[in-house]
Amino acid sequence: MILGLKRRPGQRAASAGALQTSRRALVGVMAALLAAPALSVAPAAAQHGRNVAARAPAAFETGAAQAILIDDATGSTLFDKAADAPFAPASMVKIMTAALVFEALSSGKITQDTQFRISEHAWRTGGGPSGGSAMFAILNSEVRVGDLLRGMLVQAGNDAAIALAEGIAGSEPAFVARMTAKAKEIGLTRTTFVNASGLPDPGQMTTARDMARLSRYVIATWPELYRVFSEPEFTWNKIRQRNRNPLVHVVNGADGLQTGYTREGGFSLAGSVVQNGQRLVFVLTGLKTAAARADEARKLVDWAYRTFEARKLFEAGEKVGEASVFGGARGSVALAARGPVSVLVRREGDERLTAQIVYTGPAPAPVAAGAEIGKLIVLRGDAPALETPLYAAEAVARGSIPQRALDGAMELAGGWVRKALRRE
Numbered sequence: 001m002i003l004g005l006k007r008r009p010g011q012r013a014a015s016a017g018a019l020q021t022s023r024r025a026l027v028g029v030m031a032a033l034l035a036a037p038a039l040s041v042a043p044a045a046a047q048h049g050r051n052v053a054a055r056a057p058a059a060f061e062t063g064a065a066q067a068i069l070i071d072d073a074t075g076s077t078l079f080d081k082a083a084d085a086p087f088a089p090a091s092m093v094k095i096m097t098a099a100l101v102f103e104a105l106s107s108g109k110i111t112q113d114t115q116f117r118i119s120e121h122a123w124r125t126g127g128g129p130s131g132g133s134a135m136f137a138i139l140n141s142e143v144r145v146g147d148l149l150r151g152m153l154v155q156a157g158n159d160a161a162i163a164l165a166e167g168i169a170g171s172e173p174a175f176v177a178r179m180t181a182k183a184k185e186i187g188l189t190r191t192t193f194v195n196a197s198g199l200p201d202p203g204q205m206t207t208a209r210d211m212a213r214l215s216r217y218v219i220a221t222w223p224e225l226y227r228v229f230s231e232p233e234f235t236w237n238k239i240r241q242r243n244r245n246p247l248v249h250v251v252n253g254a255d256g257l258q259t260g261y262t263r264e265g266g267f268s269l270a271g272s273v274v275q276n277g278q279r280l281v282f283v284l285t286g287l288k289t290a291a292a293r294a295d296e297a298r299k300l301v302d303w304a305y306r307t308f309e310a311r312k313l314f315e316a317g318e319k320v321g322e323a324s325v326f327g328g329a330r331g332s333v334a335l336a337a338r339g340p341v342s343v344l345v346r347r348e349g350d351e352r353l354t355a356q357i358v359y360t361g362p363a364p365a366p367v368a369a370g371a372e373i374g375k376l377i378v379l380r381g382d383a384p385a386l387e388t389p390l391y392a393a394e395a396v397a398r399g400s401i402p403q404r405a406l407d408g409a410m411e412l413a414g415g416w417v418r419k420a421l422r423r424e
Helices: 026-034 090-107 120-126 145-153 158-169 172-186 208-221 225-230 290-307 401-423
Strands: 002-006 066-071 077-081 115-117 142-144 233-236 239-242 254-262 266-275 278-287 308-314 319-326 332-336 341-346 352-359 372-380 383-392
Touching (some): 066 208, 090 158, 120 158, 142 145, 145 158, 145 225, 158 172, 172 208, 225 254, 278 290, 332 372, 341 383, 352 383
Antiparallel strands (some): 066 278, 115 142, 254 266, 266 278, 308 341, 372 383
16 A cells, blocks of 8 residues: 555645744745645544445446445545435435434433324325325324334335424424435535435435435444344334345345335435445445345445455544644644545555645644644555545644744745736
8 A cells, every 4th residue: 555645736735744933034934835845644443433435346246226335433535426416215225214213312301102193194195095005003192202213214115204293383384394414414515305204205315425414423423323224123013024134134234224115216225234344334325126136235244344444544533634823833743534534455466546635825833732723644656535524633823923923924935926826
């Protein structure tokens, strides 16, 4: 593995080998502003980096219309096929419904023993009379939240999803408004929700990337409650149903999440598998049969575990680089990640990785220790493999009046030079 740390054009970047700006000579300052020093970092487990798009090596082929596979610990995207193309999410909508139920449980607004009534809307639209996937709850009965949750996640019951939505928000439309707000909060930029169950509606769309992001959010935020997704079966109203996720029954470590099906879009699956402490999250859509969905998911997971391994780049708190500081007692501040930083690379071969530290700067003094300054972007070839925030590893106090004045002059001179270069 080769890793080079470099400057991204048009943005400030720095590392442990960056030039130290001298306030004693304006010539030295101008050199620092114009220089692009060659930087390198030594190969340095895992941290939740922000998920970014990446095209994995073309070593796997799938019949899925859309697909994405992400290493959950690092945020590395290992496989991507049309992951931003829209499709109907079907029952995968229940992942967002579960997120809002988990949120209400965690806040104490409801408990597992809170009872919600099965309305006629929930019963007729999502229950036995609908002909779709159902928990088969009885009309006007009172059902515990814990049972409704299992009916929704294990049995993919539409009646359970609607009953939970009505019980929490008063009506399904009011609950959908909360789903939309949560989607915006966590960055689901290409997803629109219309109902809580995933029943077909032309206005309800998502992407594989958004569903993977939502899945990772639920797993990270409510790890204890998330376990419901992996329960193998659930019996209600004397009807025993197995978990609809095929991997839960056949793949070691499979613990979620939801299947989906529409007549137009075919069979889909948002899945999660943990083996040897490494979690993979994936989404597959557009398969022609349920059997093809299970087979493609199993092959994708097997390929990833065979092909990739984690390589550590930096320990938690280890200095990654530096950022310039304006008006400070020192001209720069060390940057570090809060947790270990690692990325997945091929087990065989010498894969080239490059890294960029990107920030808006110089950072104005005073700089508090732990303040978020910028981000580290690791590229596999030309494709981002990992993006994670960087924080000030130390505090930098405000400088003296002469120091601040000189910094102002240097920044003004640098601005003139940059404008001149752009005109050329």
